[in-house]
Amino acid sequence: MDGLRPSPLRGLPAVEQTLPRLLDRQAATYGDKPLLRFGELERSFAQVRDAAAVAAGTLAAAGVGRGERVALMCENRIELLDYVLGCAWLGAVAVPLNTALRGVQLEHQLVNSGARVLAVDSVLVEVLEVVPAPATLDAVWALDGVPASASALPDGYRVLGPPSPAAPVPAFDAGPGETAAILYTSGTTGPAKGVQCPQAQFYWWGVLMGEQLELSEDDVLYTNLPLFHTNALNAFVQALVAGATYHLGPRFSASRFWQRVADAGATVTYLLGAMVNILASRAPGPEDRAHGVRVALAPGTPAGLFDPFRERFGVQLIEAYGSTETNAPIGVAPGEQRAGWMGRVRTGFHARVVDEHDEEVPDGVAGELVLRHDPPFAFATGYFGMDEKTVEAWRNLWFHTGDRVLRDEDGWFRFMDRLKDAIRRRGENISAFEVEQVLLQHASVSAVAVFPVASELAEDEVACAIVLEEGVVGDPVELIRHCEPRLAYFAIPRYLRFVAELPLTTNGKVRKAVLRESGVVEGDWDREAAGVRLRRLGKA
Known part of the structure; x- marks a missing residue:
């Protein structure tokens, strides 16, 4: 077993694992208790x-x-x-x-x-x-x-x-x-x-995330993410399964967020990594602790923010692995969280780390995360009207996530980056995610996206788009010097681009494709053209 307290609805017969059956079952159990709040509207x-x-x-x-x-x-x-x-x-x-x-x-x-x-x-x-x-x-x-x-x-x-x-x-x-x-x-x-x-995938979202977030019928789940996104939609099912209340709020506002969760009486909320960065970068205020939120599901949060966020806001951030195609097959309870790690594989699910030939790699070696499930229909059943893509993603009867991860000897999984975001330079594979984490540690950096651009040597060069903190003037050399003791020399960016904002999807994800396709543009600072030589500390 994975050590998490089982949901009261875990183990329902498969025929009961559908949204109509869940709505009927929970209506019979909870009746007039509030399930949904949206603006002035409340529904039992x-x-x-x-x-x-x-x-x-x-x-x-x-x-x-x-x-x-x-x-x-x-x-x-x-x-x-x-x-x-x-x-x-x-x-x-x-x-x-x-x-x-x-x-x-x-x-x-x-x-x-x-x-x-x-x-x-x-x-x-x-x-x-x-x-x-x-x-x-x-x-x-x-x-x-x-x-x-x-x-x-x-x-x-x-x-x-x-x-x-x-x-x-x-x-x-x-x-x-x-x-x-x-x-x-x-x-x-x-x-x-x-x-x-x-239908059953939604049931399992409710069960698995409910167990990991330790939800009870006394909880109020607050989200301001869009309902066309799997995160917000599945948060509703989590409330339904747990007998809790789901509060759907307006779009995210850093200046109003804590007041809104306080007004909602929220005990659980949902954040994207960018939101965590934004909230943490704001000046401290009395609203920081004037709320009842105990945990926040916040995948993709920089490891260095976990402890400071908890100390300042009193909220335990929860890291896990999930995707629209899968469910929540990797994760641990709030009290077991390790900054920078997603957790262990859940009971009833299986995870491997493989190379490009689907051969499993040793612990400590990065590779692609592939997943399987025991419960019927806990994962998506494929891509609609795209049979070839379905076969490709589920080849060898494992779902290929496209995510590059590392598993340690204790069975903990760490996200490295998307395979498509991996950068190969000087014969070495570079994690864009890791470079981003280092740059985010610099006090002048508010947000960053690292991406590959074409090199004269038919490989990749490392480029990054940087949003600076308000009122700060970017110093490229200082940022390079900041990276030197924290990154292998081949991972230190060559190109720096200072931008007012990163291109984002509506869901708050960085549109890396836009940056990759732009290549090197006029105004990008080029470390080699500037004659800045790297201090290869340790010469690994």
């Missing part, structure tokens, strides 16, 4: 279940049937969650789309998903002006009413106002392996892949 467990049945009835009245896809392109709003749950209740498939999608990216996801209906914020209707109407799309539901921009859309679009609520329908008797949602990957290195998430 029973009311959330009933809203899902109404949403399912509304979709059915519009002609949506079992297995058909419903695209949802909205900022956080109650209709988005209602339709996700309504699709699961009906046996249809929810397809939440990133609201930042435009042009060919949006067209690809609408066409690839074969969506029958698109429910969209009315202000976003205009983004369809340059997207040909997909052949499968029957209607666009503008949730705030039909805007004037609808008249400018290409032929083939039928834009309607929000549908009137229909009578509720009985829950579809879904199996645990039936697709509940298609969640698209960011697609930063090619066309986005639609991850087919089965």
Whole structure:
């Protein structure tokens, strides 16, 4: 066993591991207890279940049937969650789309998903002006009413106002392996892949993360991440499984974050690594401890921030491994956290570290993380409409994460970087992640992204884009000297680029592809051109 306290719902029969069955079960158990809070709206467990049945009835009245896809392109709003749950209740498939999608990216996801209906914020209707109407799309539901921009859309679009609520329908008797949602990957290195998430995968998200976060029915889970992202969507299921309350807040604001979690009565929250950096860089204030948050799931946090963050804010950061395709197969309890390490593999799951031939490498040697699961349908079932990509990712019956990790002799896993972000220079593999961690230790650096650029020697050079702290003037030589004792000489950046902000996805991830594709640009500081010689300390 993995030593974590089991969830009360761990071990449900497979037929019970579906969203409709969970909604029914927890409504019967908790009834009028609050499950969902959003703005001024509060819904009990029973009311959330009933809203899902109404949403399912509304979709059915519009002609949506079992297995058909419903695209949802909205900022956080109650209709988005209602339709996700309504699709699961009906046996249809929810397809939440990133609201930042435009042009060919949006067209690809609408066409690839074969969506029958698109429910969209009315202000976003205009983004369809340059997207040909997909052949499968029957209607666009503008949730705030039909805007004037609808008249400018290409032929083939039928834009309607929000549908009137229909009578509720009985829950579809879904199996645990039936697709509940298609969640698209960011697609930063090619066309986005639609991850087919089965009903039981959501159940296991609720169980596994609930156990790792030590959730109870007394907890309030606060998130301000977007519901089209697996993090926020699965946080809802964590609350559902634990009998807790889920509070969906507005977009992240560093100056208001702690006040908002305090007002929500939150005990658990969810942060991205960039958010941790931003909060930690702010001047201390009375709000730092005026809240009840005990833990925050914060994957990708720099190791050097774990202890200072806990000491300042009283919050234990939780590192783990999870992805849209998998679940939460690696992690440990709050009291066992080790800064810079993701944890150990969970009971019922298997992890290996392999080389490019899928041969397992010794402990202490970095390689690709591959995963398997024992519980049926705990992972995604593949990429929708992309059989070749599915076979490639699940080759040899292991899911290939594309993440480069290291396992120590005690079975702990450490994230190094994405394989596509690995840099090879002077015959050595360089972890972009590790270089970033070193640069973030410098007082002048607020955020950084390290990426490869082409070298004159047909290999990679190390480049980095740096956001400085407010009011600071960048000193390239000082940053290089900072790196020298902390990095192998071949990993020290050659190019430094000072920028006002990093290119980010809506989910707060750095768009490395944008930086890689830019190459070396005018204004980049070149260490070799500047004649700065490295002091190869230790000459490893």
